[in-house]
Amino acid sequence: MKKFKITAIPVIISLLLCTAAGEPEMRSELLSPPTENKADITKDRHTAEINFYPKPVFQLGMLGVLQQEKYRGKVLVVDIWGTWCKPCVAQFPHLKAVKAALADQEVEYVYFANEIQAPVLENWKKVVNSFNLTGDHYLTGKDQVFQLMKDIDQYSPRFTYPTYMIVNREGKVVDHDAPKPSEGDELIKRIREVLAED
Numbered sequence: 001m002k003k004f005k006i007t008a009i010p011v012i013i014s015l016l017l018c019t020a021a022g023e024p025e026m027r028s029e030l031l032s033p034p035t036e037n038k039a040d041i042t043k044d045r046h047t048a049e050i051n052f053y054p055k056p057v058f059q060l061g062m063l064g065v066l067q068q069e070k071y072r073g074k075v076l077v078v079d080i081w082g083t084w085c086k087p088c089v090a091q092f093p094h095l096k097a098v099k100a101a102l103a104d105q106e107v108e109y110v111y112f113a114n115e116i117q118a119p120v121l122e123n124w125k126k127v128v129n130s131f132n133l134t135g136d137h138y139l140t141g142k143d144q145v146f147q148l149m150k151d152i153d154q155y156s157p158r159f160t161y162p163t164y165m166i167v168n169r170e171g172k173v174v175d176h177d178a179p180k181p182s183e184g185d186e187l188i189k190r191i192r193e194v195l196a197e198d
Contacts, residue, residue: 048134052125057140062112062148065138067171074106075194076167077178077187080145082114083127088162092131094181099134101188105195106169109135114142114161152176168194 056065066076079095081088099109111133115124120139128137142159149155152173164187166175174194179186 050128050132050134051136052128053136054121054124054139057112057138057144061151062138062140062144063151063173065112066110066167066173071108071110071167072171073169074108075169075191076108076110076165077191078110078112078165078167078173079162080112080114080140080165081162082116083124084116085161089131091162091181092133094184095133097184098181098187098191102191105191107191107195109133110167111135111137112140112145113137114140114145149176166191166194168197 053065056068060068066078077098079088079091081091095109099107111128113124113128115127117123124137124139145159146155149159154176162180163176164178164180165173166178168174175190178190181187
């Protein structure tokens, strides 16, 4: 299979493949931390919230975000996705079912989104809100994704969207290739296993 770089390929290829190869160059607006300082919190029509955090990944790195004190004691389900990725979007209804099944558990949902369509912040928030994705949302770039994989000793020159991970109560990535939400019971079982750990 040929290797592609995102910056030189039309968006249509990203829509079809949702796969990145090598260390792709990112557009400057993705690498530069956005200017917003506080979380933009949008109330969900249910009891949960949609929280936007455009800057922390560029300051702390993705692993640093996952190890923040506010997440300690909770199991995290991590969704690494692209707003332009059709297979990513197709998983959202299944993820809602997983959330419903684990509604009484100490589980948080953390999304790392790669947005390549300008204006970046506006498009990212629009897509998230359109799917009513409750949880914490962080803007990221490919360089940051590859760095996360290096940080957890799972680096590969290829990375496929979507990727799901599970982080335990201590902030450690215990499953870097978790079942997809469409696998329903398998993902729920894996999350419950991590919840049951001491």
